[in-house]
Amino acid sequence: MSLGIFCAVLFAALLHASWNAIVKLGGDKLLTTLLVTGWAAVLSAIALPWLPTPATDSWPWLAASALLQTGYYLLVARAYQHADMSLSYPLMRGCAPLLVAVAGTCLFDEHLSASAWAGIALISGGILCMAGSSRPGKLRLPLAIAVVIATYTLVDAQGARLSGNALSYTLWLFLLSGLPLPLWALFARRQQLRHYLHGNWQRGLVGGVGTTASYAIALWAMTLAPVAVIAALRETSILFALLISALLLKEQVSRRRLLAAGLIVAGVMLLRLA
Secondary structure (H helix, E strand, O other), rough: OOOHHHHHHHHHHHHHHHHHHHHHHHOOOHHHHHHHHHHHHHHHHHHHHHOOOOOOOHHHHHHHHHHHHHHHHHHHHHHHOOOOHHHHEEEEEEEEHHHHHHHHHHHHHHHHHHHHHHHHHHHHHHHHHHHHHOOHHOOHHHHHHHHHHHHHHHHHHHHHHHHHOOOHHHHHHHHHHHHHHHHHHHOOOOHHHHHHHHHHHHHHHHHHHHHHHHHHHHHHHHOOOHHHHHHHHHHHHHHHHHHHHOOOOOOOOOOHHHHHHHHHHHHHHHHOOO
16 A cells, blocks of 8 residues: 555544534534534535546446445434443444455455454453443443444445446445435425534534545545455544543543554554554
8 A cells, every 4th residue: 555545544533533523523413414414415416527437337326325325324323422432432332344355355355464363352351441441331322333334345346346436436425325314404404404504614614524535535546446445444533532532622541542543543553554
């Protein structure tokens, strides 16, 4: 992997942690998520006329991912409503590379080295340590989100590779996945959405730019490097998320969580260097 790809994916990780923090900071987590996805859809619609249409072979993968992404946004909003970002974010983002690495070996014939599997073992230890720092009831939703993340990551890796243009694929994805929730809100929570949009549209715009750019960079990188490596490297966002949760959200981050996050990040870096 070139230095350029490495730095780009690290930047994508920072962007991803930032838009999650925007959702957490929002007064209404679901409406904030709607604003982020809505703005991502608007920005995608503006840019798509200037880009080629993805190859038809990628369309089934695009449709499947749009459904998964819509479910993911709903689950993220719910997770941040009931648990600290410093717990939810590392769990759901830290578990996903494990699942991607195992499934990617079978689906993409991307065989990992011994050091890569050592990285997976470190991540597993970190996740177990993290899981021991909270009640099981608070872990189920973040772990379920991790499964969704791993699934749409594998779907999108295949779709982007078949599309012929990773950026075009990404923007179509955000257009398709970003419309259902705002359209639902226009009918179900119109007055609340109008009021919330008036005071929070800037937050949604920044989040929309962040999530679109972050995922576009990741999918572009997955067309040039192994899926498991890019997926794992992108999860260095865990470190950024912990910093944001401690410094900006003023959440209590225990020593145990810091140790667990350190193990996860160390494992992610081993996967990067493998």
